[in-house]
Amino acid sequence: MIPLSWYLVVGALLFVIGFYGALSRRNAIAILMSIELMLNAVNINFLAFWRYLTPKEMAGQVFAIIAITVAAAEAAVGLALVIAVYRSRDTVSVDEVDLLKG
Amino acid sequence: MTITLPSISLLPYLPEIVLLITALLVLVIDTFAGEKRWLVWLALLGTIVAGVTTWSLSLGPTLYLQDMLAADPYALFIDMVVLIITAISLLLAYDWLNSHAHQQGEYVALLLFSAVGMMTMGAATNVITIFVALEILSLSLYVLTGFARERLTSGEAALKYFLLGAFASAFFLYGVALLYGATGHFDLVGIGKNMAGTGLMAAAGVALLLVGFSFKVALAPFHMWTPDVYQGAPTSVTAFMSVGAKAAGFAAFLRFFHVALAGSYATWGPALAALAVLTMTWGNLAALNQESVKRMLAYSSIAHAGYALVGLAAGNALGMSGLLFYLLAYAFMNLGAFGVIIMLEKKGSGDLSMSALRGTAREHPLLAATMAVFMFSLAGVPPLAGFFGKFYVFGAAVKANMTWLAIVGIINSAISAYYYLRVSVLMYMVEPDENTTDVATNNRPVLAFALLVALVFVIGIGLWPGIWMQMAQQAAALLG
Numbered sequence: 126m127i128p129l130s131w132y133l134v135v136g137a138l139l140f141v142i143g144f145y146g147a148l149s150r151r152n153a154i155a156i157l158m159s160i161e162l163m164l165n166a167v168n169i170n171f172l173a174f175w176r177y178l179t180p181k182e183m184a185g186q187v188f189a190i191i192a193i194t195v196a197a198a199e200a201a202v203g204l205a206l207v208i209a210v211y212r213s214r215d216t217v218s219v220d221e222v223d224l225l226k227g
Numbered sequence: 228m229t230i231t232l233p234s235i236s237l238l239p240y241l242p243e244i245v246l247l248i249t250a251l252l253v254l255v256i257d258t259f260a261g262e263k264r265w266l267v268w269l270a271l272l273g274t275i276v277a278g279v280t281t282w283s284l285s286l287g288p289t290l291y292l293q294d295m296l297a298a299d300p301y302a303l304f305i306d307m308v309v310l311i312i313t314a315i316s317l318l319l320a321y322d323w324l325n326s327h328a329h330q331q332g333e334y335v336a337l338l339l340f341s342a343v344g345m346m347t348m349g350a351a352t353n354v355i356t357i358f359v360a361l362e363i364l365s366l367s368l369y370v371l372t373g374f375a376r377e378r379l380t381s382g383e384a385a386l387k388y389f390l391l392g393a394f395a396s397a398f399f400l401y402g403v404a405l406l407y408g409a410t411g412h413f414d415l416v417g418i419g420k421n422m423a424g425t426g427l428m429a430a431a432g433v434a435l436l437l438v439g440f441s442f443k444v445a446l447a448p449f450h451m452w453t454p455d456v457y458q459g460a461p462t463s464v465t466a467f468m469s470v471g472a473k474a475a476g477f478a479a480f481l482r483f484f485h486v487a488l489a490g491s492y493a494t495w496g497p498a499l500a501a502l503a504v505l506t507m508t509w510g511n512l513a514a515l516n517q518e519s520v521k522r523m524l525a526y527s528s529i530a531h532a533g534y535a536l537v538g539l540a541a542g543n544a545l546g547m548s549g550l551l552f553y554l555l556a557y558a559f560m561n562l563g564a565f566g567v568i569i570m571l572e573k574k575g576s577g578d579l580s581m582s583a584l585r586g587t588a589r590e591h592p593l594l595a596a597t598m599a600v601f602m603f604s605l606a607g608v609p610p611l612a613g614f615f616g617k618f619y620v621f622g623a624a625v626k627a628n629m630t631w632l633a634i635v636g637i638i639n640s641a642i643s644a645y646y647y648l649r650v651s652v653l654m655y656m657v658e659p660d661e662n663t664t665d666v667a668t669n670n671r672p673v674l675a676f677a678l679l680v681a682l683v684f685v686i687g688i689g690l691w692p693g694i695w696m697q698m699a700q701q702a703a704a705l706l707g
Contacts, residue, residue, distance in 0.1 A: 133408075140401060147394055156390050163397035170404035178411050185407060188355050192400060195362045199396070202366050203389050206373055210382045219390070222383045225455040 132173035139166035153207050153217040157200065164196045239291050239298035241284060242277040242306055243343045246313075249273025250339035257332020267324060270335045271317050274342075278310045288704070294414060296350040297705075301551075304702030305349025305478045308555055312471045313342040315562045318677035319569055320463035326574070327374070334374060338467065341367035345475035352486070353414045354403045354436075357479045361399070361443065364475055365392050368468050372460040378577050384459025391442065391452040399439025405432030415486040422490055433488065433495070440483075444476035446502055446536065447509040450529045454513075457525035461577060465521060466565030469528045470558040473535075477554060481539055481547060485705055492542045499540035500624075500632050507533025507639045514646050520568055520579045523646055524561070527605060530643055531557055537636055538620035541627040544703055549619030551699040556612035556688055560604040563681030567598040570674055584650060586659025595654040597682055604685050606647040607640045612688035619696065 139162060146159030168189045175185025211217050237244065250273075253266050260266070281303055288299040296302075316338060324331045344364030351357040369392065373385025407413060409429035410421035422429060441449040457465045488495055510529030517523035535557070538550030571587065571594070572579045588595035604611035617640060621633040688695050 136404075140397075143397070147390075153386060153390065157393070160390070160393045160397055163394075164400060167397065167400045167404045170401070170408065174404065174408040174411075178408065184355070184413050188403070188407075188413065191355060191359060195359065195396075198362070198366060199393050202369055203393060206369060206382070206385050206389050209373055209376070210386050213376075213379055213382055219386075222386060224380050224383055225387075225459050 129173055129177040132169060136166045136169040136173065139163075139169065142166075151218050151220050153210070153219055153222075154204075156219065157203050157207070161196055161200065164192060164199075168192055233293060236291050239284065239289060240296065242281040242310070243346050245277040245280055246273055246339050246343050246346070249277075250336040250343070253332055253339070254336045257336075260332075263328050263331040264325060266331050266335050267317050267321050270339055271314055273339065274310050274314045274317065278307065278314075281306045281310065290352065295353045295356045296347070297352045298350065300702045300704050301478075301482070302346075302350035304551055304698065305474065306346045308474050308551075308558060309342055309345040309349070309471060312467065312474065312558050312562065313338065315559075315566075315677050315680060316463060316467035316471070318673050318680075319466055319562065319566050320461075321673040322671050323461060323463050323569065330374065330376075334371065337367040337371050341371070341467075341471065345471050348475040349478040349482075351479055352416070352482070354406070354418075354483075355413050357483070358396075358399065358403060360475075361479070362396065364472060365396070365443070368464070368472060371464045371467070372456060374464060375461045375577055377575065378459075380459040381461065381577065382459075384456045387452055387459075388456040395439050395442030395449070398435050398442075402432045402435030402437075402439060405429070405435065408432075415483060418487040419489055422488065436483070437498075440476060440480045441502070444473050444480065444532050445529050446532055447506040447529065450506070450510070450532075453529055454522050454525040457528070458519055458521045458578060462521065462565055462569045462572060465525075466562050466569075469524070469565070470554075470561050473528070473532060474554045474558060477532075477535055477539070477550060481550060482705060484539060484542075485547065496540055496542050496627070496629075499536060500629055503533045503536040503540050503632065504635050505533075506530070506536060507636065511639050511642045511646075514643070517646070518581050520581060520584065520650070521565075523581070524564060524568075527643065527646070528561065530639065531561075531605075533639070534617055534620060534636060537624050537632055540632065541620070541623035541629060543623055543627050544700075545626055546620065546623035547705075548696065548699040548703040549616070549623045551702055552619050552692075552696055553616035555695060555699070556604075556616040556685075559681045559684040559688070560601050560611075560613055563678055563685060564598065564601040564605065566674060566678045566681060567594060567601065570594060570671065570678070581649070581653060582660065584653040585657045586654070588654045589659060595651075597678055598654065599651045600682060600685060602647040602650050604689070606644045608644075610689045612685045612692075615689060615692040615696070 143159045143162030147156050150156050171185050171189040290297050341364045344360045347360035351360055369389040372388050373382045375381035405428050409425040410418045412418050445453040507530045510526045514523050514526030535553045538546040568579050604613035607614045607617045621636050624633040
C-alpha cells in the first residue's frame with residue numbers, strides 16, 4: 126500500500142504550484158485557476174487523512190465534498206466578477222485594473 | 228448495515244432561519260413588485276423578528292445539529308451584534324438603493340445572506356461550519372462590493388477582494404486539513420483534546436488557519452486588500468463589512484483559540500500579541516496621510532483590528548469580554564462614521580476626499596458635530612464607547628502580564644488621534660473652499676435616523692459602560 130506521506134507530498138506540491146501560480150500570473154482567470162488548484166490540493170489531503178486515520182468516520186470525506194461545493198460557488202461568483210470587470214474595461218489583467226491605490 | 232437518522236433540532240437556529248426566509252421572500256417579491264422601496268422595510272422587519280427570536284429563545288446553552296453549532300450566550304451575543312449591524316446597514320443603504328432601484332432586491336437579499344453567515348460563524352463549534360459560514364459571508368460580500376456598476380472602482384474592488392479572499396480561503400482550508408491530520412478531528416473540542424503531543428503538522432495547521440483568519444479580519448501583514456476594497460465598494464457596503472465581517476471573524480477566531488487551543492496559550496499568546504502590535508502600528512501609520520476619508524477609515528479599521536486582537540492575545544476572561552464589548556462599540560462608531568460619509572459624498576462618486584470636508588461645519592453644524600463624536604470615539608476619548616472598548620482590552624493585557632502590549636496600544640491611540648482629529652479640524656477650523664461647496668446633503672430622514680441610533684449608542688455605551696460590560700461578561704461563556 127502506498128504510504129500516507131506520499132499523498133501528503135503530492136498535496137503539498139500541488140498547493141505550492143497553485144500558490145506560485147496565484148502570485149505570478151497576471152490574468153485574473155489564471156489566478157482563479159491557481160486558487161482552484163490550491164483548494165483541490167487540500168482535498169487530496171482530506172481524503173488521504175480520512176482513509177488512513179479515521180476510515181470509520183465520514184467527516185473527512187464529507188468535508189472534501191463540502192470543499193468542492195464551496196469551490197464551485199466561489200468559481201461562479203469569481204467568473205461573474207471577472208466578466209463584469211471585462212465588460213467595463215476590456216481587460217482581465219490584474220496589472221491593468223489599478224484605479225485604486227495609495 | 229443499519230443507518231440511524233440523527234435527530235435534527237433546528238429550533239436554536241431559528242434566528243438565522245428567519246433571516247434566510249426574509250431574504251428569499253425579498254428575492255421573490257423583487258421580481259414582481261413595482262415599488263421596491265418596501266423591500267428594505269421588509270428586510271428590516273425580518274431582522275427585528277430575528278432579534279426578538281434570539282432574545283426570547285432561552286434554550287440554555289446547548290449544542291445542536293450533531294454538535295456543529297452552539298447556542299450559548301456567546302453565540303447569542305454575536306447574533307445580536309450582527310443583527311444590529313444589519314439593521315443599521317439596511318437604513319444606511321436606503322437612499323443609495325433608491326437610486327439603484329433595479330438592483331434593490333439582490334442587494335437586500337445578499338446583505339441578509341451575509342448576515343446569516345456572520346451569525347453562523349459566531350455559533351460554529353466545528354471547523355467545517357466555520358469554513359462554510361465564512362464562505363457564505365464572503366461570497367455575498369464579494370458581490371455586494373461590486374454593486375456600484377456605474378463606477379469602475381467598484382468592480383475593481385470586488386475583483387481584488389474576491390481573488391485575495393479566495394486565496395485566503397485556500398490557506399484556511401489547508402490549515403484545517405493539517406489539523407485534521409494531526410488530531411483526527413474537525414470539532415473544536417476534539418481538536419483541543421488531541422492537541423497535546425502533536426508536532427509540526429498541527430503547528431503548521433494552526434499557522435495556516437491564522438493566516439486565513441488574518442485575511443478576513445484584516446490583520447497586518449495580510450491587510451493589503453482592505454484600503455482598496457473599502458474605498459471602491461459602495462459606502463453602505465463598506466460600512467457593513469467593516470464591522471460585520473470583523474465581528475464574525477473575531478467571533479470564530481476567539482472560539483477557535485479558546486476552545487481548541489486552550490492548552491497551548493503559552494505559544495499562541497505572544498504570537499498574537501506580536502501580530503497585534505504590527506497590525507495597530509501599521510494601520511495607524513498608514514492612515515496618517517490619506518486623502519480619501521474612506522481609505523483613512525480603512526486603515527483605521529486595520530488599527531482597530533489590532534486593538535481588538537489585544538483582547539484575544541491576553542487570553543483571559545477579561546480579554547474575552549473586552550473583545551466582545553469592543554466589537555459592539557466599534558460597530559456603532561464605525562457605522563456612524565461611514566453614515567456621515569454617505570451623507571456628505573457626492574452622488575455617484577462613492578467617495579469623499581479630506582478636502583471636501585473643509586468648513587462643512589458651517590453649512591451642516593449637526594452633521595459635523597455627529598462626525599466629531601464618532602471620530603472622538605474612534606480615537607478613544609472618554610466618555611465615549613471607543614474609550615471603554617480600549618480600556619477593557621488594554622486592561623486585560625495588563626492583567627495577563629503584558630503591560631508592554633497595553634503601553635504600545637496607548638501610544639498607538641495617541642498616534643491615531645492625529646488623523647481622527649484632523650477630520651474635526653478640517654470641518655470646524657478651516658474656511659470652505661470655493662469648489663468644495665457642492666457637498667450634497669439633501670433631506671434624508673432614514674439616513675439621519677440611522678445616524679441618530681448610532682450616535683445614541685456611542686454616547687450611551689460611553690456613559691453607562693457597566694451595563695454593556697456586564698452583558699459581554701455574561702456572553703463570555705463558551706460552550707466547548
